[in-house]
Amino acid sequence: CHGASHVFVILGASGDLAKKKIYPTLWWLYRDGLLPKKTSFIGYARSKLTVDEIKQKTIKFMKVEKDEEKKLEEFFKLNSYVSGAYDKTEAFSALNKAIDAKGSCNRLFYLALPPSVYESVTLNIKAVCMSKDDKNWTRIIVEKPFGRDLESSNTLSSHLAALFKEEELYRIDHYLGKEMIQNLMVLRFGNRIFSPIWNRESVASVVISFKEPFGTQGRGGYFDEFGIIRDVMQNHLLQILSLVAMEKPPSTGAEDIRNEKVKVLKSIPPVLMENVVLGQYIGKKGGEGEEAKGYLDDPTVPKGSVTPTFASCALFVKNERWDGVPFILRCGKALNERKAEVRVQFRDVPGDIFREGEVKRNELVIRVQPNEAVYMKMMMKTPGMSIDCEESELDLTYDNRYKGVKMPDAYERLILDVFMGSQIHFVRSDELHEAWRIFTPLLKQIDKEKPKPIEYVYGSRGPKENDKLCTEFNFIYTGTY
Numbered sequence: 032c033h034g035a036s037h038v039f040v041i042l043g044a045s046g047d048l049a050k051k052k053i054y055p056t057l058w059w060l061y062r063d064g065l066l067p068k069k070t071s072f073i074g075y076a077r078s079k080l081t082v083d084e085i086k087q088k089t090i091k092f093m094k095v096e097k098d099e100e101k102k103l104e105e106f107f108k109l110n111s112y113v114s115g116a117y118d119k120t121e122a123f124s125a126l127n128k129a130i131d132a133k134g135s136c137n138r139l140f141y142l143a144l145p146p147s148v149y150e151s152v153t154l155n156i157k158a159v160c161m162s163k164d165d166k167n168w169t170r171i172i173v174e175k176p177f178g179r180d181l182e183s184s185n186t187l188s189s190h191l192a193a194l195f196k197e198e199e200l201y202r203i204d205h206y207l208g209k210e211m212i213q214n215l216m217v218l219r220f221g222n223r224i225f226s227p228i229w230n231r232e233s234v235a236s237v238v239i240s241f242k243e244p245f246g247t248q249g250r251g252g253y254f255d256e257f258g259i260i261r262d263v264m265q266n267h268l269l270q271i272l273s274l275v276a277m278e279k280p281p282s283t284g285a286e287d288i289r290n291e292k293v294k295v296l297k298s299i300p301p302v303l304m305e306n307v308v309l310g311q312y313i314g315k316k317g318g319e320g321e322e323a324k325g326y327l328d329d330p331t332v333p334k335g336s337v338t339p340t341f342a343s344c345a346l347f348v349k350n351e352r353w354d355g356v357p358f359i360l361r362c363g364k365a366l367n368e369r370k371a372e373v374r375v376q377f378r379d380v381p382g383d384i385f386r387e388g389e390v391k392r393n394e395l396v397i398r399v400q401p402n403e404a405v406y407m408k409m410m411m412k413t414p415g416m417s418i419d420c421e422e423s424e425l426d427l428t429y430d431n432r433y434k435g436v437k438m439p440d441a442y443e444r445l446i447l448d449v450f451m452g453s454q455i456h457f458v459r460s461d462e463l464h465e466a467w468r469i470f471t472p473l474l475k476q477i478d479k480e481k482p483k484p485i486e487y488v489y490g491s492r493g494p495k496e497n498d499k500l501c502t503e504f505n506f507i508y509t510g511t512y
């Protein structure tokens with residue numbers, strides 16, 4: 032697409048997502064010369080703003096080096112801004128005029144918007160902003176939340192499907208843009224050693240976790256409407272699960288991969304409440320600032336809210352490969368560290384001949400962040416005269432192995448994929464349907480029964496009940512999890 036002109040429209044240009052992620056990402060792509068040569072950017076939102084004001088809002092997230100200032104000026108010269116309502120076709124006609132002024136071009140619309148305006152915005156895009164000629168395309172990028180449950184998500188999907196073709200829709204799950212998540216395909220299908228052991232005969236359990244060391248940071252109002260299951264588990268963690276558990280696709284093409292992901296999701300029965308632990312953080316006694324504040328101390332959180340900020344659950348993939356193997360998903364805010372990882376724990380060695388209890392289970396760990404790594408926990412003879420065994424690692428830490436290699440941000444890869452028309456790392460509508468099918472009964476039960484989440488202290492490992500859940504589902508805690 033290098034020769035053609037492109038216009039990238041950021042809808043919701045004055046909002047948080049645009050400021051923290053979208054503008055900085057477009058700048059990095061521009062700075063690194065990765066965008067098609069003739070690309071310009073139009074911000075759109077209700078407030079009356081100038082490009083200069085957008086610059087002031089976004090610059091602190093752009094990580095601009097001293098010698099890049101001239102380039103940054105060039106970037107902002109390619110930007111313009113249109114203000115208008117989200118539900119007025121005339122306002123979108125004005126936006127369209129601004130796009131048309133760039134000449135014949137491909138059009139990308141990023142909806143960095145609350146879901147309440149999705150419907151009117153997409154109707155207006157369809158009515159007045161689409162590319163007019165056959166040689167140019169229009170692509171729409173949408174972010175979660177894609178609804179709150181299966182029904183609302185299906186309503187949104189049908190609405191979008193009536194307006195756009197599936198190949199025009201790019202549903203972002205930014206975890207699919209992370210290096211280690213993209214590496215899962217290569218790790219699994221580019222190595223002979225894994226395929227014979229990647230199944231119920233050899234794997235005891237799989238744990239996929241997401242931990243964040245901070246709370247809602249004033250975003251409590253938004254968060255409270257959704258809770259951690261909708262915010263992280265139903266999308267990011269389930270997407271990772273599907274890549275860990277899917278069968279080998281016939282090719283690396285987007286449809287082949289997504290067909291396999293859907294198949295594996297279809298084999299997962301809905302999560303049962305009895306296999307779930309819910310938690311909510313409370314302030315840390317003697318802590319300072321954020322740490323001293325519990326979830327309910329956030330003034331934007333409704334009083335007495337029982338929305339979980341921590342959740343773990345065990346679910347099962349009922350197919351020939353995985354039947355009986357627990358997949359434990361765990362996610363939480365205000366925990367002791369920032370970490371996202373996958374742990375594949377293998378079964379005990381049969382017919383163990385060593386001292387009782389000495390031999391530990393092998394574990395393959397894929398650390399998504401921070402400090403990307405793949406390591407395998409192995410038993411080794413303690414070096415020297417002894418004949419004892421000890422646990423060690425085959426360790427591929429990226430900082431050592433790929434020192435100095437720049438790891439692109441997830442949004443950089445994904446936005447570039449949209450320019451290139453690659454949907455491999457985007458969620459297809461049937462994947463989304465399956466993800467909601469798995470979680471909707473549980474979410475409805477939680478909404479109805481409002482169980483009180485277990486309290487855990489800001490900065491802790493989360494509720495102890497999670498450890499019990501892991502033990503119950505055949506995951507032996509080895510100390511670093």
Ligand code: BG6
Nearest residue numbers: 205206243262263267371400441
């Ligand atoms: C978002 C969630 O999807 O992912 C946030 O809405 C969360 O609550 C964020 O903080 C985490 O993303 P990352 O890339 O920092 O792990």
